């Protein structure tokens with residue numbers, strides 16, 4: 001067993017939607033601990049697994065070793081098109097994203113993702129780029145407040161940004177938690193989540209450019225699929241889910257013209273059909289055994305036979 005512990009969510013549902021079988025190529029853009037990837041490979045699919053985190057890729061490579069023809073690449077899923085091309089594959093039969101961070105990343109204090117444990121203010125999923133500490137040092141108070149509002153939907157974004165910039169040091173997760181606790185009035189501490197949850201989410205999304213990677217994937221992945229190819233995405237917060245929902249609606253031919261136009265000018269045409277009406281949510285037994293599954297939402301679409 002690899003040290004990269006992560007309990008995959010909605011495995012049965014993902015498997016039923018992506019229909020892994022011998023002869024199919026399926027892309028897993030967020031390999032993590034390799035749980036989904038292995039479930040797909042076990043049913044005969046050739047899995048192409050991507051992740052930005054070298055530790056995740058080591059764990060996935062170990063789990064995929066018994067299965068033939070699988071590939072494990074250190075790539076951003078926003079570069080899925082290049083990854084698939086680099087393997088000489090003309091098209092794929094399906095793709096999965098299971099967004100966010102894994103339990104292994106979250107639970108390692110050295111990665112700096114958690115407000116529960118003290119660690120360096122890093123939060124990078126891979127070894128490249130600016131750490132959270134560097135980002136917060138470079139940005140102005142106003143820019144930090146914008147990030148907290150847009151990516152964390154944090155209503156105390158301004159006072160928190162002020163405390164972050166005023167803090168005598170901002171080097172560890174504890175420093176960031178302390179700044180949030182100083183900025184938010186005690187009586188306004190949320191009842192159900194830690195007061196620093198939204199700030200940590202926002203900073204992590206900014207450090208890893210998570211929404212621009214998702215947008216690039218949503219733009220490019222449909223063209224990678226063969227007709228009847230399927231796309232399944234699990235999101236964990238509304239910023240991601242909204243993007244997925246909007247793009248899937250567009251692929252299903254929803255008109256995106258402003259309502260004031262007398263007739264459609266955007267040329268909306270359906271190239272996909274929905275496979276999930278409402279988002280699929282984990283059942284109570286799964287949430288009981290894996291509390292991190294609580295906020296998962298799975299949506300999937302299938303490319304039409306006639307689509308280019």
Ligand SMILES: C[S@@+](CC[C@H](N)C(=O)[O-])C[C@H]1O[C@@H](n2cnc3c(N)ncnc32)[C@H](O)[C@@H]1O
Nearest residue numbers: 008030032033034035036051052076077098213
């Ligand atoms: C929730 S975990 C996936 C868990 C995986 N499905 C499993 O069964 O173990 C998300 C993974 O996606 C990776 N990740 C997040 N954003 C990424 C991106 N833009 N490109 C590649 N990997 C990414 C993270 O490093 C993390 O390992």
